[in-house]
Amino acid sequence: KSVIIKAVALDKETAKIAVLGVPDRPGIAARLFSGLAAEGICVEMILQSVMRGQINDIAFLVDKRDIEKTITACRDLSRQLGAQGVTFDTEIARVSVVGAGISSHAEIPSRVFSILAGKGINIEMISASSMAITCVVSSLDGEAAVHALHHEFMEDK
Amino acid sequence: KSVIIKAVALDKETAKIAVLGVPDRPGIAARLFSGLAAEGICVEMILQSVMRGQINDIAFLVDKRDIEKTITACRDLSRQLGAQGVTFDTEIARVSVVGAGISSHAEIPSRVFSILAGKGINIEMISASSMAITCVVSSLDGEAAVHALHHEFMEDK
Numbered sequence: 001k002s003v004i005i006k007a008v009a010l011d012k013e014t015a016k017i018a019v020l021g022v023p024d025r026p027g028i029a030a031r032l033f034s035g036l037a038a039e040g041i042c043v044e045m046i047l048q049s050v051m052r053g054q055i056n057d058i059a060f061l062v063d064k065r066d067i068e069k070t071i072t073a074c075r076d077l078s079r080q081l082g083a084q085g086v087t088f089d090t091e092i093a094r095v096s097v098v099g100a101g102i103s104s105h106a107e108i109p110s111r112v113f114s115i116l117a118g119k120g121i122n123i124e125m126i127s128a129s130s131m132a133i134t135c136v137v138s139s140l141d142g143e144a145a146v147h148a149l150h151h152e153f154m155e156d157k
Numbered sequence: 158k159s160v161i162i163k164a165v166a167l168d169k170e171t172a173k174i175a176v177l178g179v180p181d182r183p184g185i186a187a188r189l190f191s192g193l194a195a196e197g198i199c200v201e202m203i204l205q206s207v208m209r210g211q212i213n214d215i216a217f218l219v220d221k222r223d224i225e226k227t228i229t230a231c232r233d234l235s236r237q238l239g240a241q242g243v244t245f246d247t248e249i250a251r252v253s254v255v256g257a258g259i260s261s262h263a264e265i266p267s268r269v270f271s272i273l274a275g276k277g278i279n280i281e282m283i284s285a286s287s288m289a290i291t292c293v294v295s296s297l298d299g300e301a302a303v304h305a306l307h308h309e310f311m312e313d314k
């Protein structure tokens with residue numbers, strides 16, 4: 001069962017930014033990320049979930065070192081796009097469980113989330129695909145999260 | 158440049174579900190996905206973005222064949238968790254641009270989104286990591302999206 005998990009990783013050098021309430025129509029994401037690319041900002045993870053009304057939030061992670069530059073660019077772009085505003089948080093950590101064919105094992109997501117819940121860790125963002133499950137947690141919880149996940153998936157029982 | 162893109166893929170056999178307004182505290186995601194695992198439901202992609210107030214939305218994709226079973230399970234779980242409700246959409250398609258080290262190329266996300274914008278395609282959900290950029294679009298736009306992305310990234314110019 002757990003043989004499909006290849007690694008459990010922690011990234012503490014990351015910060016999250018969200019452009020809130022962008023109009024949900026073609027071309028908006030293109031303009032936002034073209035603006036960021038023009039500043040040479042590499043984006044590590046992008047999340048846009050279901051829309052509410054005719055607006056949507058676009059959240060992403062960048063290297064902590066780029067946070068000032070990214071906030072400035074996003075505030076500009078938010079005004080140009082008619083968004084509601086920009087939020088950010090530098091006190092986060094990203095934990096990832098990486099493996100092959102994760103999505104074809106129904107119990108893996110619930111095991112990942114239950115391990116974090118068992119440690120009282122709140123999950124601030126989730127991005128899961130067939131190759132990895134990534135959770136953003138508080139930077140205070142990063143170490144405890146990666147140790148608990150490593151114990152669950154990487155150590156022989 | 159485009160040598161890092163390995164594939165462009167289209168999945169039309171997928172449906173999206175969202176449990177809206179779940180309490181944003183430890184253990185909620187664990188209970189939701191434990192409930193789905195108990196029903197043997199494999200989840201293909203999970204997205205939880207930044208929270209608003211003390212609540213959050215958890216959206217995910219399942220195989221279209223599992224949609225009835227998933228809606229029933231989610232309505233039950235939504236009541237148990239004190240969520241606001243459940244929405245779903247079966248008329249979607251998922252297009253993915255897969256490659257290595259995508260997140261270290263600042264211009265790739267903006268190219269993907271600009272190609273779709275150029276075809277007038279609205280992007281309903283986005284999930285991007287270092288290995289892939291996935292966009293959920295209307296099922297009416299799936300073919301046009303994958304052809305335009307294939308032309309941009311896979312064909313010799």
Ligand SMILES: C[C@@H](O)[C@H](N)C(=O)O
Binds near residue numbers: 022024029
């Ligand atoms: C919100 C944003 O993603 C918009 N739907 C777009 O297509 O650009």
Ligand SMILES: C[C@@H](O)[C@H](N)C(=O)O
Binds near residue numbers: 122123124183184205
């Ligand atoms: C919303 C949900 O993800 C919650 N924050 C949890 O940790 O379970």
